[in-house]
Amino acid sequence: xxxxxxxxxxxxxxxxxxxxxxxxxxxxxxxxxxxxxxxxxxxxxxxxxxxxxxxxxxxxxxxxxxxxxxxxxxxxxxxxxxxxxxxxxxxxxxxxxxxxxxxxxxxxxxxxxxxxxxxxxxxxxxxxxxxxxxxxxxxxxxxxxxxxxxxxxxxxxxxxxxxxxxxxxxxxxxxxxxxxxxxxxxxxxxxxxxxxxxxxxxxxxxxxxxxxxxxxxxxxxxxxxxxxxxxxxxxxxxxxxxxxxxxxxxxxxxxxxxxxxxxxxxxxxxxxxxxxxxxxxxxxxxxxxxxxxxxxxxxxxxxxxxxxxxxxxxxxxxxxxxxxxxxxxxxxxxxxxxxxxxxxxxxxxxxxxxxxxxxxxxxxxxxxxxxxxxxxxxxxxxxxxxxxxxxxxxxxxxxxxxxxxxxxxxxxxxxxxxxxxxxxxxxxxxxxxxxxxxxxxxxxxxxxxxxxxxxxxxxxxxxxxxxxxxxxxxxxxxxxxxxxxxxxxxxxxxxxxxxxxxxxxxxxxxxxxxxxxxxxxxxxxxxxxxxxxxxxxxxxxxxxxxxxxxxxxxxxxxxxxxxxxxxxxxxxxxxxxxxxxxxxxxxxxxxxxxxxxxxxxxxxxxxxxxxxxxxxxxxxxxxxxxxxxxxxxxxxxxxxxxxxxxxxxxxxxxxxxxxxxxxxxxxxxxxxxxxxxxxxxxxxxxxxxxxxxxxxxxxxxxxxxxxxxxxxxxxxxxxxxxxxxxxxxxxxxxxxxxxxxxxxx
Amino acid sequence: xxxxxxxxxxxxxxxxxxxxxxxxxxxxxxxxxxxxxxxxxxxxxxxxxxxxxxxxxxxxxxxxxxxxxxxxxxxxxxxxxxxxxxxxxxxxxxxxxxxxxxxxxxxxxxxxxxxxxxxxxxxxxxxxxxxxxxxxxxxxxxxxxxxxxxxxxxxxxxxx
Numbered sequence: 001x002x003x004x005x006x007x008x009x010x011x012x013x014x015x016x017x018x019x020x021x022x023x024x025x026x027x028x029x030x031x032x033x034x035x036x037x038x039x040x041x042x043x044x045x046x047x048x049x050x051x052x053x054x055x056x057x058x059x060x061x062x063x064x065x066x067x068x069x070x071x072x073x074x075x076x077x078x079x080x081x082x083x084x085x086x087x088x089x090x091x092x093x094x095x096x097x098x099x100x101x102x103x104x105x106x107x108x109x110x111x112x113x114x115x116x117x118x119x120x121x122x123x124x125x126x127x128x129x130x131x132x133x134x135x136x137x138x139x140x141x142x143x144x145x146x147x148x149x150x151x152x153x154x155x156x157x158x159x160x161x162x163x164x165x166x167x168x169x170x171x172x173x174x175x176x177x178x179x180x181x182x183x184x185x186x187x188x189x190x191x192x193x194x195x196x197x198x199x200x201x202x203x204x205x206x207x208x209x210x211x212x213x214x215x216x217x218x219x220x221x222x223x224x225x226x227x228x229x230x231x232x233x234x235x236x237x238x239x240x241x242x243x244x245x246x247x248x249x250x251x252x253x254x255x256x257x258x259x260x261x262x263x264x265x266x267x268x269x270x271x272x273x274x275x276x277x278x279x280x281x282x283x284x285x286x287x288x289x290x291x292x293x294x295x296x297x298x299x300x301x302x303x304x305x306x307x308x309x310x311x312x313x314x315x316x317x318x319x320x321x322x323x324x325x326x327x328x329x330x331x332x333x334x335x336x337x338x339x340x341x342x343x344x345x346x347x348x349x350x351x352x353x354x355x356x357x358x359x360x361x362x363x364x365x366x367x368x369x370x371x372x373x374x375x376x377x378x379x380x381x382x383x384x385x386x387x388x389x390x391x392x393x394x395x396x397x398x399x400x401x402x403x404x405x406x407x408x409x410x411x412x413x414x415x416x417x418x419x420x421x422x423x424x425x426x427x428x429x430x431x432x433x434x435x436x437x438x439x440x441x442x443x444x445x446x447x448x449x450x451x452x453x454x455x456x457x458x459x460x461x462x463x464x465x466x467x468x469x470x471x472x473x474x475x476x477x478x479x480x481x482x483x484x485x486x487x488x489x490x491x492x493x494x495x496x497x498x499x500x501x502x503x504x505x506x507x508x509x510x511x512x513x514x515x516x517x518x519x520x521x522x523x524x525x526x527x528x529x530x531x532x533x534x535x536x537x538x539x540x541x542x543x544x545x546x547x548x549x550x551x552x553x554x555x556x557x558x559x560x561x562x563x564x565x566x567x568x569x570x571x572x573x574x575x576x577x578x579x580x581x582x583x584x585x586x587x588x589x590x591x592x593x594x595x596x597x598x599x600x601x602x603x604x605x606x607x608x609x610x611x612x613x614x615x616x617x618x619x620x621x622x623x624x625x626x627x628x629x630x631x632x633x634x635x636x637x638x639x640x641x642x643x644x645x646x647x648x649x650x651x652x653x654x655x656x657x658x659x660x661x662x663x664x665x666x667x668x669x670x671x672x673x674x675x676x677x678x679x680x681x682x683x684x685x686x687x688x689x690x691x692x693x694x695x696x697x698x699x700x701x702x703x704x705x706x707x708x709x710x711x712x713x714x715x716x717x718x719x720x721x722x723x724x725x726x727x728x729x730x731x732x733x734x735x736x737x738x739x740x741x742x743x744x745x
Numbered sequence: 746x747x748x749x750x751x752x753x754x755x756x757x758x759x760x761x762x763x764x765x766x767x768x769x770x771x772x773x774x775x776x777x778x779x780x781x782x783x784x785x786x787x788x789x790x791x792x793x794x795x796x797x798x799x800x801x802x803x804x805x806x807x808x809x810x811x812x813x814x815x816x817x818x819x820x821x822x823x824x825x826x827x828x829x830x831x832x833x834x835x836x837x838x839x840x841x842x843x844x845x846x847x848x849x850x851x852x853x854x855x856x857x858x859x860x861x862x863x864x865x866x867x868x869x870x871x872x873x874x875x876x877x878x879x880x881x882x883x884x885x886x887x888x889x890x891x892x893x894x895x896x897x898x899x900x901x902x903x904x905x
């Protein structure tokens with residue numbers, strides 16, 4: 001019976017494939033009912049299942065398929081049109097079939113039961129109600145339909161053909177001439193060989209070990225033995241070729257995943273009462289099957305969110321001036337050794353205000369910090385476990401697994417997810433996973449006596465920085481070390497810090513070895529003792545207990561048998577900004593919605609000890625110079641009478657530089673003041689001098705909550721400009737505020 | 746049905762694990778440990794056991810028992826490791842000496858003595874009264890290996 005079992009496994013595998021194709025086909029037919037090609041494909045697939053199930057004596061599947069086949073046969077021959085009811089019945093048939101196959105897979109036998117109801121329904125629908133009903137369906141099967149026998153038939157000489165084809169009448173060749181040509185072509189190509197997944201996995205493991213063994217061999221080849229060197233060289237070459245090919249055997253196209261999407265989205269849209277068009281692209285994108293598995297649930301989850309929560313109801317959409325039918329675009333592509341999947345809907349987007357309120361009520365953030373968070377930082381909240389906003393923000397609450405699980409699942413395979421949303425215009429989810437899990441090119445670095453690896457896919461640049469010799473400068477920016485390089489500001493973190501080693505700064509003249517990493521649009525530098533080499537490494541998963549919350553995505557065994565941990569660069573990026581993202585985004589600017597870089601007019605002022613700073617112009621009312629004598633002191637505040645207003649003066653230096661000593665002498669001279677609107681009142685900011693106006697990028701380079709009163713920084717003509725957070729400065733100013741009343745009043 | 750347990754001694758205490766979980770016992774001359782940053786104290790690091798990663802556990806420190814004098818004074822003597830497969834991964838337990846295999850009937854697995862304190866109390870799942878000694882059966886799943894969550898978050902804040 002062994003052969004039988006194997007054949008059954010083949011049948012099941014094939015049935016799964018067919019069901020996915022069928023789903024797609026039927027949904028496609030709903031849209032284009034006249035598509036003869038698709039009808040024929042669907043018909044063939046069902047026919048194959050029917051034939052094979054007959055061979056295995058799977059009565060339920062056979063009877064069901066027979067009924068469905070009859071219906072399809074009539075559809076194909078144009079005797080009946082495809083109504084919504086017929087499509088629904090066909091989909092229901094597929095669902096039943098799915099259950100049966102699943103049960104068959106589990107128990108190796110068909111579950112007992114009856115499907116009479118569905119069969120009756122299919123039968124009833126097979127005859128057109130308006131036409132004279134055809135009582136006994138007469139299936140008509142063209143001869144060519146016999147051709148695509150399941151491949152396993154060839155493996156066994158058993159009496160297949162006769163058993164598998166028990167029912168059919170005479171073939172009708174009428175409209176299938178063109179198809180038979182196509183069919184013949186298909187049969188010319190060689191039949192693919194089926195290999196079990198386990199065998200492939202074993203092969204990948206073996207190749208992984210081979211790569212390791214090769215790595216150990218390489219140093220010997222550098223000795224003075226030309227024969228050995230040439231042998232090693234050819235082993236090296238063969239290993240590489242072998243590795244590429246074996247990994248390729250595990251590659252599957254993402255189209256497999258896409259094929260399930262039309263059905264899922266159709267059902268969802270129906271259930272939610274939405275009208276949704278889903279466009280999938282990039283179906284030829286290949287990736288490792290383990291990655292495909294890892295992507296499956298996250299993609300489906302995000303898709304569900306898009307349709308259920310993102311896309312509005314047709315009425316809502318019409319009211320908002322959008323087409324009634326919502327659109328979800330799904331795209332897959334390769335990018336730097338990763339697979340990037342983008343899901344984009346044109347729905348309502350995330351309600352950032354509601355997220356903010358929810359975060360506030362959950363005590364995740366205080367009101368002050370909340371005001372400083374940008375949208376990207378806000379959207380981070382929905383990745384927190386248990387951050388369900390179901391009661392008050394239904395747009396983002398998910399069914400089943402939450403977004404936190406999506407992120408966790410992706411992280412487990414070294415992937416990550418990003419989310420961008422524009423309220424009223426839609427949401428874009430970007431999922432990234434590595435191409436393959438088993439072997440990756442990695443950069444090895446050393447700190448102290450330890451070696452660490454990081455995926456090369458995330459490495460942007462390697463720098464050796466020598467203070468004083470380069471144009472680049474390393475600066476201490478309010479506790480965060482940053483590298484100013486060309487027009488970039490890159491925060492630098494010491495790897496030693498991350499791996500629990502004492503920090504040791506390079507000597508005054510020594511070099512800094514910096515690896516610039518980029519992940520999910522976050523760029524940061526990792527400063528290490530030594531940059532060693534690039535190497536193909538085999539990723540070994542960490543023992544389960546050490547996986548959680550770890551900074552390491554795995555480990556690799558090096559040529560000498562030593563273990564090197566592989567840094568989880570995504571984790572590093574996230575933790576380096578303590579969950580609030582550094583918006584050091586390069587790709588953000590590449591994103592189409594932000595192709596036009598927004599520029600904001602700002603006033604540049606000089607503040608002693610704090611440096612060049614910028615105040616957004618929309619806060620500024622007037623600029624003036626006043627003499628010290630015009631200032632009066634009332635209850636400890638400097639107050640200025642100015643054109644009929646009482647203006648409180650604030651010393652920016654005193655507010656921003658905590659231990660600044662502002663001498664009274666400053667008030668004796670003429671001073672530059674910037675008069676700003678603050679609600680109904682006016683506030684005068686005392687600065688050293690006013691530099692001028694400039695159009696600065698609205699996208700701040702550094703939006704971490706760096707310091708009180710500081711919103712971030714931008715580069716302007718090669719200099720770092722601090723952008724002041726005026727609301728925070730004026731609202732939360734530590735000097736008790738006073739009432740502002742016009743003098744006349 | 747009787748189940749085999751492998752026993753070993755650590756600090757004069759006889760402990761055992763289900764023999765089916767034991768992969769191998771080795772006195773490797775040079776078991777290279779790769780330090781795992783921010784791991785709990787008794788996680789000594791990662792061990793490469795022929796291509797599979799194992800967690801090296803200092804069982805003595807975990808259970809707060811004193812390892813036998815002989816080993817701690819003579820550092821030249823390589824450590825003895827018991828590698829066992831647990832749900833939470835492959836574990837390498839550093840022990841003083843491996844003793845025996847005992848066949849134990851289920852009814853002989855008694856609740857651990859109430860006098861056990863600290864980590865022993867959580868990790869010892871049953872006690873068997875052997876002639877002349879008590880065998881404490883360890884539940885490998887209950888050996889705490891995960892770094893303290895607080896430690897990690899503090900650390901994250903410290904860095905940023």
